[in-house]
Amino acid sequence: MSADPSAAELRRRARGLRTLATHLDNTPVDDLLRWAGPDTWISARAEAIRTDLAAERHRLRAAADDLREHARWLDAQAEVAEAAAALAQGMPA
C-alpha cells in the first residue's frame, strides 16, 4: 500500500471507475438483443429497435472502455506520485 495519500486517492478513484466500467459491461444488453431478435418479433419497427439496441450496446462498451482508460491513467498518476514521494524521502520508489 502506498504511503502517499494522494496516490492512494488516485488508486481509489481508479478502482471506482473500473467498478463502474464492469457494471456497464455487465448491462444485459446482449441478452436483450437476443430476446429482441427475429424469434420474438419481426417488423420494420423491431428491426429499427434492434439497430438502436446494438448502437446503445456499443456506446455502453465505449463508455466502459473510457472509464478503464481513465482508471489506468489514474493508476499511472498514482505511481508517479508514489515515485516522487520516495525520491523526496531518499528511498527508491
Next chain:
Amino acid sequence: MSQDLRYNPQRILSLQDRALAVVNHLDAATSHDPAASGALAVARSVRTRLCEGLLPTVRRIAASDAMLTWTAEGAAAGSLLDSASGGGWLTLLRAGFTSGPERALGLELAGDAAALAVAGEWNERDAAALSAALDAAPPEVLATFFTEVTGSGFAEYMLATSRRSPGDASGAPAAAAARTAFAHAAAQGLLPPSFMTEVIDRIAVEHAARADGDVSGLVLSYLFHGEQLPTDVLVEAGEALYRVETDPAISERIAKGHPEIFWRPVGAVSRFEHSTLTAEFLDEEQAEGRRPTIVGEAVLALDPMYALVDQLSRDGAAGRTLLTDADGARRVSSSFATYLFGTREVMGDGGRRVTAVAATAAAGPEIVVGAPDDDMNRAAAVASGFVNTFGWRHADVPVAERSVMSVSVATILGRHMPSVHQAALTTQEGDLRGGSTQTYSYSPFGDEAHGWRAQMDPDYLGNMVDIAVTSDDAMVVLGAATRQFETRVAQATAARVVQGELDGGALDAILGQAGRLEGMFIAHIGGHAQYVGRTRDEAAGRWIGALESAVSVPRSLVTTSVVMSAVIDGGTDGGFDALRKRFASAEKAAIAGAEKQAEATVDGLELVWQRAFVEAGALRLNSAVDFFDDEGNLRPWEDLDDFERDEFEAAVRNPSANGAPTLNTAAISAEVKLAQQRFFVPGGVKSVG
C-alpha cells in the same frame, strides 16, 4: 417481404422483462467521480431510449387482449396479420391509434401491411387478415395504408390477384379485401391525391407492355364493379381512363384507334375465363336471370369503361362534371362526352349503360325545378350532347336493341320536353353536333328567360324519339311528360289571354306549336309500330287516347300554379305521377289512317286547352250543366257522363262572349298533319335523315 409483421407473444413478455432488467441495471450505475460523468450520461441516455422507445411498444403488445388467444407457434410460424389466430396486430389496427407510440405503431403497421400487399408474397390467410384489418381500421390507419401502398402499388397488387392461378384460393379474397378497403377509403376521402389516376395509369402501362392475352382491364372493371365510389373518385377515374385510351403513346400499338380492342386483345377471352376475378361477373348475370356466356361477359368485363359507366349511371353529379365544360355562362359538351357518345364503342350491352349515364346526369332525381342553376345548365348540356352526338351516331340502331335504351332515352326527352318542343318547331336543317345550352324562353311564359334549355338537332332528336317509343314503360314516361308540358303551356297561355297579353294570332301560333309536338310523336310511334309488326294505328291510337289523361286528372293533382321551367319533373312539377298512372292505363281502339289520327289528336289537344281556358276564365261555358266541383274546379273528364261530355263540347264551341280569342282548332289540326308529313311517309317508316 412476407417476413414482416410477425411476433411470438410469450417471447414479447420475456423481451419486456429483459428490457426492464437493463433499465434496473442502469439505474444502479452510480459514481461521484467527475471522470465517470460521461459514462453515466451514456447510461442515462440508453435507459431513456429504452423507456421511451422499446418498452412502450412492447407493453402495448403485451397488454393486448389478443395475447390471450394467440397461439405461441413462434414468430416464424404465423403472419402478423393472421386473423385466424386472433390477430394481436389486428386488434392493434382496429383499436385506433390516437397518440403517442400507439399511434406510431398503428401507422407503422399500416405501412407494413401495404408493403406486404405490394410484395405479392401473401397467402390466403394474409388476404383474409388484410381484409379484416382494413375493414375495421380507423381512418388514419386506412389513410396511411393507401398513402404507403400508393396508387401504382395498389394497381400492382390488384394485377397480382388477377394473375393467380385458378387453383389458388388466395386471389379472389385478396382482391375482394383490397376492393372493399379501397371503396371505404374513397368514401371517407382518405385516398391520397391522384390515387385513382395512378391506378389507371399503372394498369394501362402494364397492359400495353404485356399486350396479347392480358386481362388488366378486368382489374379496373373489378374495382368499379364493387361498392359505389364517391363523385370525386369517379370524375378522376373518367378523366384518367379517357386520357390513357386516347393517348397514342399508351394505346396505339394495340388499339389502333379502338379502345375496346386495347382492353380486349387477342387471347384475352380465354384468359378471362380462367381469371380469379371472373366469377362475380358471371354470377351477376345468373342472378339477373340471364345465362351468361364467356364471350359475352368478357366483352363487358375486360373493358373497364362499362363498369365505370355503370358507376356513373348512379352519380348524376359525376356525370355532369365529366360530360360538360363551361363556355361563358353556357355549358357545352366536354371532349369526354363527345368521346363517349360519339366515338367510343359502348354498345356491347345494347347501350344500356351509356344511356343510363346520360339519363342520370341529364334527368336524375335532383334535376328538378328549383335546383341550383349550374346543375340545371349542365343537365341541359348533357341532354343536348347526348341527343346531338349519340343521336347522330345511332341513326339506325337495330329495333331489337332499342327497347334496352328506351326508358333512359325517354327519361331524358321527357325531363327536357320544353327543349324537345323547341327542336320540333325548328325548321332549320342545320347540323348541331355536340351539346350546348341557351336560356329558355317561350311566349306563353312571357318574354323573360326561365333557366337553361338543351339545344337539340331536330334530325338527331328524331333518332332518339325512335328509340324512346319502343317500349311501353318508355312510352309512359314520355307520354306523361308531354301531357304535363302541354297542360303547363295551355294554362300559361290561358292566363296571358285573360290578362289581354296575347291576341288571336299569337294564340293560333301557340296552338299550332302544340300540334307540331304531337304530330312528331305520332309519326315516330307509328313508324316503330310498323317495325315490330304491330299496327301503327293501334299504337298511335293509344298515344292519342292518352291525351285525355291530361284532362282526367283532377286539377288539384295536375298543378295549382303554372311552373315556368325548361324541365318537366315529378317533384315540384305536381301531378306528373298522376299523369303517368293515367297514361299507363290508357286504352284506345286503333285509329286507322293518318287523317283520322290527326283529327283524334286535335280532339284530345282541344280538351287540354279547353280545360285550361275554362279554368282560367278565358272561356265561359254557356250550359245548364254544372261542370265544376264544390271548390270551383272543373270536374275531371272521366267523371262526366256521355251527356255531360256532349254538353261540354257544345258549350266550349259556343262560349259566352267575353272578348277573349277563341280556340282555333284548325291551327292545331294543320300543324299535326304537317308534322306527320314531315316525319312519316305512309307505307314506309320515316323520312327523317
